[in-house]
Amino acid sequence: MSTPKKILIVGGSGFVGTQLAKYLSRKYPVVCTYRNDFTPVPGVDHVGFNGIQDKDRCTSLTQHHHPDVVVFAAGSNDPGKAEKESAQSQLIHLTGANQMLTATEYLKAKYIYLSSDWVFSGMEGNFAESDTAIPFHALGKTKLGAENYIRSRSLNHIIVRCAPLLGRGTLDHPSWLDRLREAAAFQKPVALSDRSIHNPVHVRELSTLIERVIEGDVRNKTLHLGGLTRISEFDLAMEIFKKFGFDSKGLSRLKAGSDSTFQDYSLNTTQTLKLLKTEPLFLEQSLDLL
Numbered sequence: 067m068s069t070p071k072k073i074l075i076v077g078g079s080g081f082v083g084t085q086l087a088k089y090l091s092r093k094y095p096v097v098c099t100y101r102n103d104f105t106p107v108p109g110v111d112h113v114g115f116n117g118i119q120d121k122d123r124c125t126s127l128t129q130h131h132h133p134d135v136v137v138f139a140a141g142s143n144d145p146g147k148a149e150k151e152s153a154q155s156q157l158i159h160l161t162g163a164n165q166m167l168t169a170t171e172y173l174k175a176k177y178i179y180l181s182s183d184w185v186f187s188g189m190e191g192n193f194a195e196s197d198t199a200i201p202f203h204a205l206g207k208t209k210l211g212a213e214n215y216i217r218s219r220s221l222n223h224i225i226v227r228c229a230p231l232l233g234r235g236t237l238d239h240p241s242w243l244d245r246l247r248e249a250a251a252f253q254k255p256v257a258l259s260d261r262s263i264h265n266p267v268h269v270r271e272l273s274t275l276i277e278r279v280i281e282g283d284v285r286n287k288t289l290h291l292g293g294l295t296r297i298s299e300f301d302l303a304m305e306i307f308k309k310f311g312f313d314s315k316g317l318s319r320l321k322a323g324s325d326s327t328f329q330d331y332s333l334n335t336t337q338t339l340k341l342l343k344t345e346p347l348f349l350e351q352s353l354d355l356l
């Protein structure tokens with residue numbers, strides 16, 4: 067029997083990283099990096115790492131753990147945060163991702179980069195992998211910069227553009243859903259956009275995709291991950307409140323600016339489903355997994 071592949075998750079203490087670690091550790095040895103705090107996951111090793119922008123420290127991390135697969139799950143998917151803290155956002159999503167790629171290349175390991183639907187313009191929606199990405203937001207621009215660098219440098223990579231991912235985070239790294247539930251529990255007001263459309267999906271789908279990519283040794287592809295339902299943030303929150311029986315009194319629509327039009331960032335996932343032989347999920351199915 068061959069030895070199971072070893073996985074290193076950079077940003078493994080975050081919402082997505084923790085969910086991936088829980089799932090993948092059933093089958094593979096998993097090491098996660100954290101910078102500040104982490105919630106222990108049985109069978110998973112956590113290592114402190116605060117050198118994402120430093121090539122030598124990235125190299126010594128990978129040389130020490132010798133992974134077969136590196137998943138880059140550091141950073142945040144909040145476009146507002148990327149706009150406000152643009153230098154920090156570039157440092158993680160672009161410089162950090164690039165340094166970690168170089169460190170991964172020395173080992174000839176597979177590099178999996180988590181990108182986002184924010185790389186698209188939001189003009190039409192249902193974006194396929196072959197569509198030209200023209201980002202309007204700082205987060206999308208930074209993610210696209212990293213994608214282009216990875217494509218031009220790596221011979222063994224996968225880029226996964228994810229729609230918003232639904233699931234429970236941890237106390238130290240709550241997910242969007244956790245923050246929404248907390249607001250509901252403490253009756254805090256929440257204003258959300260009803261003009262920005264995505265096709266969210268449960269985070270388990272990302273874990274399944276990564277497992278299939280590793281098992282099938284799929285390489286040098288950009289894959290889209292999302293659900294079958296296109297919905298605004300506001301309507302999604304309403305669905306979640308209904309599902310959990312929360313009072314939606316505190317929920318309101320974000321006031322639209324005078325130039326605000328509908329933007330659809332939804333991803334077409336046909337190619338991914340065909341390649342990995344997976345079934346797409348409707349929103350109700352993703353909510354049932356929560």
Ligand SMILES: NC(=O)c1ccc[n+]([C@@H]2O[C@H](COP(=O)([O-])OP(=O)(O)OC[C@H]3O[C@@H](n4cnc5c(N)ncnc54)[C@H](OP(=O)(O)O)[C@@H]3O)[C@@H](O)[C@H]2O)c1
Nearest residue numbers: 077079080081082101102118139140141142143228230231
């Ligand atoms: N959540 C989604 O719906 C979604 C959708 C599409 C794509 N993604 C992508 O998935 C990735 C993870 O998102 P998330 O929701 O899991 O975010 P998160 O919960 O905020 O976790 C972020 C992780 O990155 C680490 N990190 C942040 N800055 C760092 C730095 N300078 N050096 C080293 N590590 C650093 C954090 O560690 P510390 O907290 O200890 O600093 C944490 O482990 C992001 O790249 C995001 O764009 C997420």
